[in-house]
Amino acid sequence: MTIKSERGAVRKPRADAERNRIRLMEVAKAAFAEKGADASLEEIARVAGVGIGTLYRHFPTRDALIGDVYRNETEQLAKAAIDLGQRLPPKEALRQWMLVFIEYIATKQGMYPALNSLVGGTSTLYAASGPLIGSSMEMLTKRAVEGGEIRLDIPPLDLLRAVSGLASNNGPDWKDAAKRMVDIIIAGIEVRPR
Amino acid sequence: MTIKSERGAVRKPRADAERNRIRLMEVAKAAFAEKGADASLEEIARVAGVGIGTLYRHFPTRDALIGDVYRNETEQLAKAAIDLGQRLPPKEALRQWMLVFIEYIATKQGMYPALNSLVGGTSTLYAASGPLIGSSMEMLTKRAVEGGEIRLDIPPLDLLRAVSGLASNNGPDWKDAAKRMVDIIIAGIEVRPR
DNA sequence: AATAGATACGGAGGCACCCTCCGTTTATCA
DNA sequence: TGATAAACGGAGGGTGCCTCCGTATCTATT
Helix, strand or coil, rough: CCCCCCCCCCCCCHHHHHHHHCCCCCCCHHHHHCCCCCHHHHHHHHHHHHCHHHHHHCCCCCCHHHHHHHHHHHHHHHHHHHHHHHCCCCCHHHHHHHHHHHHHHHHHHHHHHHHHCCCCHHHHHHHHHHHHHHHHHHHHHHHHHCCCCCCCCCCCCCCCCCCCCCCHHCCCCHHHHHHHHHHHHHHHHEECCC | CCCCCCCCCCCCCHHHHHHHHHHHHHHHHHHHHCCCCCCCHHHHHHHHHHCHHHHHHHHHHHHHHHHHHHHHHHHHHHHHHHHHCCCCCHHHHHHHHHHHHHHHHHHHHHHHHHHCCCCCCHHHHHHHHHHHHHHHHHHHHHHHHHHHCCCCCCCCHHHHHHHHHHHHHCCHHHHHHHHHHHHHHHHHCCCCHH
16 A cells, blocks of 8 residues: 655645746736726636636636735735834824825726726725735724824724725826825824814 | 608507516616626516516616616705705705715615625716716815815815725625715815814 | 507527536656 | 656536517507
8 A cells, every 4th residue: 555645745836837827827917907807717817828727726716816916916015004104103104005005906906097997896806905904004093093193983994995986986087086085084084183 | 652650740659668668677776786786687687577688678788777777866866965055054065965875875785785795896886877976066065165165176076986985895884984984084175274 | 440560579699708527638756 | 767646628517798680569540
């Protein structure tokens, strides 16, 4: 009887699998940027030069693919939150980070302003972004609340939801509007000096 | 030679056609509320007991169907804007109407909070709602700006977009949060007494 | 009441997409 | 150089979209 696989003797992952995985993510990223979150998975596989089965093996669900495609950027976003939080006063850190967030969704959804398409809702994107963004917002708002700079009685994430709602605006100016919305919101939650 | 149709002698519209149209809209309304904006049109036709061809004849596009289904409510919303605008001071009218708007999207998108589904974006809904909502917001904000109560440097509609962004929040509390967001936004755009 | 048209109906058909399943191929390791 | 675990690929079954056109039904007319 042959021992199936000695404990600890882990095989090196196959090179072709790794190649395909990377290639799929590249193609998917382009496809999402161009056609939105509901780009055809079959076409992504086709363009990547792999079978549809391979795509599904690597990414069992659409959300898994989206999540992996944007994991890097999301992590950088979270890092930026920590960085800004350390360098700036609470309220300003919050403001700056929300501006960074606008750039972030701009890359994810190049689709909205582009073809004023009716692409998939943002829930997917948030889900995929995972709790990273949520906890970033919590950290930033917590500091500002404790510092007495702002008052907040809704989930911190809802501030971002409001801002990203503007992404459904067509036209080239939505980013500007979104940035102004950040200022409006900050002004709306700040504790006024008296 | 028989005259095809004497000018002005318009035939009465066929009764079966009218019946089907109404039935389709009833079923569609329920379907959209339950499954979101991308509910299956074939299933809607099936449930309504008509062929898919009939659905498409009455409503050539999905947006046409959505638009017709919600036309009534949208018109009432526009009326409410006028009414509130006449009865309340500008800023308060704006605030109240945004609250009404939250109820409006709640009926349209019973889906979001319900099954935290990944339903279609809001662009469709705005498009379907037509310019009615846009002009309501313009009227309300114009009054408040001219009265010196608020300052606004983004498209008025973007205020609503922000609020409806919260509808992508799951859970039963999104309406509360959205209402608080209205206050935040109002506070953010109001001109402060000095 | 019967009939001629105009109107409206229905669903088959062609296409795209989703996702699963499993026979075949290939990379790794010995 | 094999043996075999790992990965591949694409056929297949299901659903949905939308169009097209032969058939059925309603209205107006005699």
